[in-house]
Amino acid sequence: MNEPVNKSAGRKSISVSLKPRELMTEHPRLNGVWTAQIITLFPKAFPGVLGESLTGRALAEGKWCLETIDLRPYGIGKHKNVDDTPAGGGAGMVLRADVVGPAIDAALASAPVGRPLVYLSPRGRRFDQKMAQSWADGNGVILLCGRFEGVDQRVLDHYNIQEVSLGDFVLTGGEIAAQAMIDAAVRLRPDVLGNAASTVDESHSNGLLEHPQYTRPAEWKGREIPEILSSGHHANVEKWRLEQSRKLTQDRRPDLWDAYQNKQDD
Numbered sequence: 001m002n003e004p005v006n007k008s009a010g011r012k013s014i015s016v017s018l019k020p021r022e023l024m025t026e027h028p029r030l031n032g033v034w035t036a037q038i039i040t041l042f043p044k045a046f047p048g049v050l051g052e053s054l055t056g057r058a059l060a061e062g063k064w065c066l067e068t069i070d071l072r073p074y075g076i077g078k079h080k081n082v083d084d085t086p087a088g089g090g091a092g093m094v095l096r097a098d099v100v101g102p103a104i105d106a107a108l109a110s111a112p113v114g115r116p117l118v119y120l121s122p123r124g125r126r127f128d129q130k131m132a133q134s135w136a137d138g139n140g141v142i143l144l145c146g147r148f149e150g151v152d153q154r155v156l157d158h159y160n161i162q163e164v165s166l167g168d169f170v171l172t173g174g175e176i177a178a179q180a181m182i183d184a185a186v187r188l189r190p191d192v193l194g195n196a197a198s199t200v201d202e203s204h205s206n207g208l209l210e211h212p213q214y215t216r217p218a219e220w221k222g223r224e225i226p227e228i229l230s231s232g233h234h235a236n237v238e239k240w241r242l243e244q245s246r247k248l249t250q251d252r253r254p255d256l257w258d259a260y261q262n263k264q265d266d
């Protein structure tokens with residue numbers, strides 16, 4: 001591994017020096033702002049898609065912060081090696097404990113107490129809307145992105161890191177998962193979406209999948225917008241939407257439908 005040390009980082013992100021305390025003084029704005037701290041070999045991948053649209057605008061406006069902690073400078077020796085062959089043999093490489101550990105220490109040094117420390121991992125608990133909401137309710141999150149075969153188990157044990165998965169599939173690295181999860185959390189922060197109400201009745205918020213949406217033109221390829229949506233009768237529109245939501249959920253996600261019904265019975 002002899003890639004160049006990456007010194008550039010995204011607009012709002014910071015390449016952490018080996019003296020993490022500098023973060024507090026150099027970037028006082030971080031204090032009190034919801035912050036995603038990402039430990040990664042690829043800081044240039046951030047903010048990525050998070051720099052676009054609503055999350056991007058909110059980032060530019062300082063409504064949340066992104067901090068990348070580049071693993072490379074913590075690498076060992078002249079070549080800053082971050083990985084080594086798996087103990088016991090086998091394919092691939094494993095991120096070293098003595099590289100990942102100090103990077104985590106740097107992240108923790110600039111994090112308020114209680115910020116969740118998460119390793120993105122296909123073995124982890126499946127990420128969902130509830131977890132996104134609990135992250136959004138806090139002051140941020142520290143995300144460790146793995147690469148290769150993953151991270152030395154002793155790091156996960158030592159820091160008691162929570163493993164979280166984007167889904168039952170294997171990615172090449174944690175960065176895409178991190179962006180997906182940060183997106184889901186940040187959009188639940190107050191002020192990030194233009195219309196805050198839109199997070200209340202969307203899919204996975206109220207236990208139902210969202211009803212179909214339509215917009216202009218009124219007719220497209222011979223298909224019309226359901227008449228009720230043009231009636232101007234707000235109560236009927238709401239009733240129709242709820243019926244559609246219930247039907248969609250029942251058809252597509254019997255698991256969600258059962259949970260929804262149980263909740264209604266309580």
Ligand code: SAH
Binds near residue numbers: 145147150167169177
């Ligand atoms: N050998 C590992 C997979 C390594 S994939 C295993 O079989 O469990 C390389 C990295 O990609 C992982 O360390 C993790 O950080 C990330 N990754 C892969 N799939 C992921 C998923 N479904 N959710 C979150 N992160 C994932």
